[in-house]
Amino acid sequence: MSRIKKTLLVALIVFIAIQFVRPARNESGQPSPADISKIYPVPANVHAILKTSCYDCHSNNTNYPWYSNIQPVGWWLASHIKEGKAELNFSEFGQYSIRRQRSKLFAIAKSIEDGTMPLRSYTLVHSNSRLTAHEKASLINWANQAKDSLSLKN
Amino acid sequence: MKKIVVAIVISTITLMSCNSGNNKDSETIKTDHISAHTNGSVSPFTSNVNGILHIYIHIKNAFVNDDGKAAADAGNEMVKVLDNFDENVLRDDDRKQFEDIADDMKENAEHIGTNANNIKHQREHFDMLSKDMYDLVKKFTAGQPIYVDYCPMYNNNKGAIWLSETKEIKNPYLGKDMDTCGSAKEELK
Numbered sequence: 468m469s470r471i472k473k474t475l476l477v478a479l480i481v482f483i484a485i486q487f488v489r490p491a492r493n494e495s496g497q498p499s500p501a502d503i504s505k506i507y508p509v510p511a512n513v514h515a516i517l518k519t520s521c522y523d524c525h526s527n528n529t530n531y532p533w534y535s536n537i538q539p540v541g542w543w544l545a546s547h548i549k550e551g552k553a554e555l556n557f558s559e560f561g562q563y564s565i566r567r568q569r570s571k572l573f574a575i576a577k578s579i580e581d582g583t584m585p586l587r588s589y590t591l592v593h594s595n596s597r598l599t600a601h602e603k604a605s606l607i608n609w610a611n612q613a614k615d616s617l618s619l620k621n
Numbered sequence: 622m623k624k625i626v627v628a629i630v631i632s633t634i635t636l637m638s639c640n641s642g643n644n645k646d647s648e649t650i651k652t653d654h655i656s657a658h659t660n661g662s663v664s665p666f667t668s669n670v671n672g673i674l675h676i677y678i679h680i681k682n683a684f685v686n687d688d689g690k691a692a693a694d695a696g697n698e699m700v701k702v703l704d705n706f707d708e709n710v711l712r713d714d715d716r717k718q719f720e721d722i723a724d725d726m727k728e729n730a731e732h733i734g735t736n737a738n739n740i741k742h743q744r745e746h747f748d749m750l751s752k753d754m755y756d757l758v759k760k761f762t763a764g765q766p767i768y769v770d771y772c773p774m775y776n777n778n779k780g781a782i783w784l785s786e787t788k789e790i791k792n793p794y795l796g797k798d799m800d801t802c803g804s805a806k807e808e809l810k
Binding site: 564565566567570573574577581583 | 728
């Protein structure tokens, strides 16, 4: 067997082997009591935006694409989701301190305004997650209102 | 079992060496010009809060000079100091309040520390950091008088505060060209 063939064979075996190492899926299935919608009113249009453009990485329920079943893509997604949830998790928003909630809402409005979120690498693959100017405005407006309602409480 | 122990030892050493590399820069921060104002009879806790305020002032002055790199160094230094902060001298409810503020500060300082090349993003977190710093000093005192200044124009005219060691206005939000914009709002003692 030639060298190239051997290398390819080894690569194939490794590829098949890693398919069996599957990361735990980010799917809790049940609504969390600390979900942001339990704390502030989230209008239907804002909720729809959050769901399609944010929740895959910032909640306890990812809507997985088919290719997430292929490794190492699944691993890469899992690490992204872990990072995203550490930064902001809408499903556990109620567990943050009021101060932290306020900062998060401020940061949400800012990252939408600056266009840093949703990540370009994400919108590239999920074209429906791209935000229109109108959607951006609704989201920013909602985040600012929620933040201000918190400031008044304190 | 042996293998696991070896792996843990190696990763610990690696982590430790990474950390020491990162923090070298920020250790050179000088804080003596502010401590000259503090009197000698403050509690250790107050002087620790004062230490955080010093680093905050460094971050603020870096933004006055549009220097994202210096702000990042001081931001990383703040994370380190907050990590090692001893709040156990505080009573339960005070400690809870302190931890709320400190957690938020740490997160904002982290963002400032990791975005040396994105001063716009750094300033957004500095806006939040300033509110935290204000609450911290207001609640626990920093053992020195400090000015609270206000910039009405930042963040699409929503405005933002900052804390300053000098009476003279030096605005950290709008860049060098507009650094005298703003007004004093309050003096914390």
